[in-house]
Amino acid sequence: MSPPIGLDRTTKTLKEMPGPSTLSNLIEFFWKDGFSRVHEIQLEHSKKYGKIFKSRFGPQLVVSIADRDLVAQVLRSESAAPQRGNMDSWKEYRDLRGRSTGLISAEGEDWLRMRSVLRQLVMRPRDVAVFSDDVNAVVDDLIKRIHVLRSQESDGVTVHNVNDLFFNYAMEAVAAILYECRLGCLENDVPQETQNYISALHLMFSSFKTTMYAGAIPKWLRTIIPKPWEEFCHSWDGLFKFSLIHVNKRLTDIKAQLERGEEVKGGVLTHMLVTKQISLEDIYANVTEMLLAGVDTTSFTLSWATYIGLVKETLRFFPVLPGNGRVTQDDLILGGYFIPKGTQLALCHYSTSLDDENFVDALDFRPDRWLRKDASDHVDNFGSIPFGYGIRSCIGKRIAELEMHLLLTRLIQKFHISVSPFTDDVKAKTHGLLCPGAPINLQFTDREI
Ligand code: HEM
Numbered sequence: 001m002s003p004p005i006g007l008d009r010t011t012k013t014l015k016e017m018p019g020p021s022t023l024s025n026l027i028e029f030f031w032k033d034g035f036s037r038v039h040e041i042q043l044e045h046s047k048k049y050g051k052i053f054k055s056r057f058g059p060q061l062v063v064s065i066a067d068r069d070l071v072a073q074v075l076r077s078e079s080a081a082p083q084r085g086n087m088d089s090w091k092e093y094r095d096l097r098g099r100s101t102g103l104i105s106a107e108g109e110d111w112l113r114m115r116s117v118l119r120q121l122v123m124r125p126r127d128v129a130v131f132s133d134d135v136n137a138v139v140d141d142l143i144k145r146i147h148v149l150r151s152q153e154s155d156g157v158t159v160h161n162v163n164d165l166f167f168n169y170a171m172e173a174v175a176a177i178l179y180e181c182r183l184g185c186l187e188n189d190v191p192q193e194t195q196n197y198i199s200a201l202h203l204m205f206s207s208f209k210t211t212m213y214a215g216a217i218p219k220w221l222r223t224i225i226p227k228p229w230e231e232f233c234h235s236w237d238g239l240f241k242f243s244l245i246h247v248n249k250r251l252t253d254i255k256a257q258l259e260r261g262e263e264v265k266g267g268v269l270t271h272m273l274v275t276k277q278i279s280l281e282d283i284y285a286n287v288t289e290m291l292l293a294g295v296d297t298t299s300f301t302l303s304w305a306t307y308i309g310l311v312k313e314t315l316r317f318f319p320v321l322p323g324n325g326r327v328t329q330d331d332l333i334l335g336g337y338f339i340p341k342g343t344q345l346a347l348c349h350y351s352t353s354l355d356d357e358n359f360v361d362a363l364d365f366r367p368d369r370w371l372r373k374d375a376s377d378h379v380d381n382f383g384s385i386p387f388g389y390g391i392r393s394c395i396g397k398r399i400a401e402l403e404m405h406l407l408l409t410r411l412i413q414k415f416h417i418s419v420s421p422f423t424d425d426v427k428a429k430t431h432g433l434l435c436p437g438a439p440i441n442l443q444f445t446d447r448e449i
Contacts, residue, residue, distance in 0.1 A: 012337050017063070019054035020045060029057075036437075038430040039322035039350040042066070046351045052335040055346075060086070063339060064323075066348035068358050070335050072382040074326055074345060075389045081112045082392040085325035085344060093236050100281040102289030103395060114286060117277045118395055121268050122177075128398040131267065134176045135403055139410050141186040142169045146415075146444050148188065158420045161439035162306060166299035171198070173403045174294040174396075178287050179246040180267050193245065200238025201295065203231055205432040243288040247273075247280075290396060296320075298400045300435045302407065306417055307426065307440045310367040311404055315386035317365060322350035322434045324388060349385065350434070358383030415444040 020028070028034040034041050045053060046066035055062050065071055090105040101107075103114055122128060142165065149159045159165060168185035171194075175183050184191045190198075222229045250269050257264050264274055272283050297320045305314045324347045332339045339345075356362045358381060359369065387394035394400070411417065420441040429437035 007333055007338065010336065011333055014054060014061075014063070014337065014339070014343075017052065017054045017337055018049040019056075019064075020049070022056040025055055025057065036429045036431065039428060039434055042323055042346075042348045043351050043354065046348055052337060060344060062344045062346050063334075063337075064346040064348050065334065066351035066355075067335065068352045068355070068381070068383040071347050071349075071352060071385075073334065074328075074332070074347065075382075075385075077330075077332070078326070078390050078392070079329045080391070081108050082390070083107055083327040083329065084392065085327060089232065093233055094285070096233070097237075097240070099240060100279070100285040102282070102285035102287075104289045104293060105285075114278055114282055115391075115395070117272070118286065121271060122395060122399055123397075125398055128177075128402050131177045131399070131402060132406065134267075135173050135406050136410075138169060138173045138176055138186070139407050141172070142407065143410065143414060145186045150444055155443070157443040157445050158422065158441055159444060160420075160422070160441045162442050163299055163303040163436060163440060166302040167198075167295060169407065170298040170302070170403060171291075171295045174291060174298070174399065175246070177399055178268055178290055178294075180250060180269050181246060193242070196238060197242040200235045200242070201292065203235035204239065204292065205296065239288050239292060240284065243284050243291065247284055247287060251280075293394075294396050294399065296433055296435070297396075298403055300433060301400075302404055303436050303440050305404065305408060306411065306442060307419060307423075307436075308365060310370075311401070311408070312370040312384075313365055313367040316353045316359070316384040318428055318434055319349045319353055319384070319386045320433045320435075321386070321388075322430060323348050352383040355383060411444075414447060416447055418443045418445070 028041060042064070045055070045064065051065065051067035052070060053064050055064060065074065084104075087101075087105045087107070091101060093099075094101055094105070101110065103111065103118065106114060120127075145165065145168075146159055149165070150157050153160075168190075172183055172185040175181065175185075183194045185194055247269065250266075251273055254264050254266075254270065254273055264270060266274075269283070269287065272278060272286075273280075278286070300318070300320055301311065301314055304318045305311055308314065308317075326345045326347065328339055328341055328343045328345060331341050352358055354362045382389070385393075387397040387400075420443050422441045424438055426440055427437045428434050
């Protein structure tokens with residue numbers, strides 16, 4: 001094999017790379033609850049050790065990159081099927097239950113095959129524009145819900161903890177697109193089936209730290225500490241069960257339509273079921289993983305956006321995924337270091353987003369920095385890539401943008417939105433994703449028309 005470009009005598013080895021010791025990492029994460037401050041630790045470490053540093057989490061070595069140009073170098077040199085990180089625990093669950101992997105957990109050829117089918121359905125703006133009416137119907141319901149909630153308050157304008165509301169909105173909207181049905185998340189009484197799903201989703205995020213960040217708990221430890229693995233399986237059971245109900249229901253409807261000789265029309269799910277480009281098990285797995293990826297991400301962004309401002313700047317300030325992963329598929333020279341094939345990289349998007357070198361006055365919230373002066377003006381910046389970049393980037397980006405833009409436009413047209421005096425200064429915390437660390441309570445006052 002040929003040596004990586006740039007390899008010479010000045011190239012340093014991983015051994016020479018700075019970084020926190022294994023012990024200080026252990027103390028930081030397990031004693032000082034670093035799991036809820038992953039984004040802050042990322043900033044602290046990049047200031048202390050520089051823009052490329054190494055950390056150890058048990059047996060797992062991670063090279064963190066907090067430099068915009070190095071992030072660009074990694075993502076631009078990706079292979080045809082990039083790998084984000086170790087998904088063994090996800091795969092193990094699926095093998096145990098005889099289920100398939102979906103886009104998040106699949107690798108290699110398997111991933112490529114599913115991604116090429118799904119990207120044709122949801123990646124282009126004009127493909128998702130057809131869902132506007134469905135999403136607008138959900139926006140109507142959300143506005144009704146705001147009326148109900150604020151009428152229950154003594155001041156008649158406050159809605160407490162808007163994230164609950166936006167969570168229900170995001171779930172209803174993404175299900176309207178993926179499952180082609182309504183779930184009732186914005187009704188006064190949320191159906192039991194949907195409530196069960198929401199509990200499974202919450203359980204999934206609270207078991208995130210053990211399954212994702214700390215790496216899968218070693219199997220031999222499970223007999224001594226069985227709870228994390230049991231909870232992990234239990235939450236996946238709940239998530240899959242919900243998808244099975246909705247996918248099977250649509251399948252039964254389609255069969256009945258075909259038997260009656262009717263033309264079958266529909267959206268993403270119908271297309272997948274009718275064309276059979278991917279198997280039924282693959283469909284279950286993908287809608288499950290897309291629903292998982294599509295609810296909290298969008299709702300956290302909406303919460304911040306109504307709290308402080310607009311979408312692009314909100315995502316720079318509060319990237320839902322404060323760091324992302326890539327496993328190198330070739331030897332690389334990065335920032336003067338030799339990085340062997342198979343190394344786990346952590347791309348420190350939170351640090352690059354708040355770095356003055358990448359954004360003038362990075363700690364100021366300035367949505368206008370994203371305005372283009374003319375068509376040739378490129379405001380793209382590798383410092384802030386909240387949906388990732390390249391072939392393995394977020395497949396739901398256009399869906400998320402559609403949901404957020406339609407909702408924010410309608411809310412701003414209808415209401416003056418202000419922060420309620422019940423809201424303290426809300427800091428971000430990491431809970432799997434970067435989320436508001438306290439409830440955001442808002443006042444929705446009708447605009448004069
Ligand atoms: C504000 C909203 C959202 C943000 C900020 C976001 C962000 C991200 C990021 C950073 C990634 C990793 C990209 C990479 O590794 O390069 C990702 C992956 C993914 N997202 Fe999103 N996401 C959002 C909403 C959604 C929605 C609504 C859906 C589904 C409808 C979705 C489905 C997925 C899936 C399936 C993947 C894995 C893709 C793959 O590995 O091929 N996301 N997202």
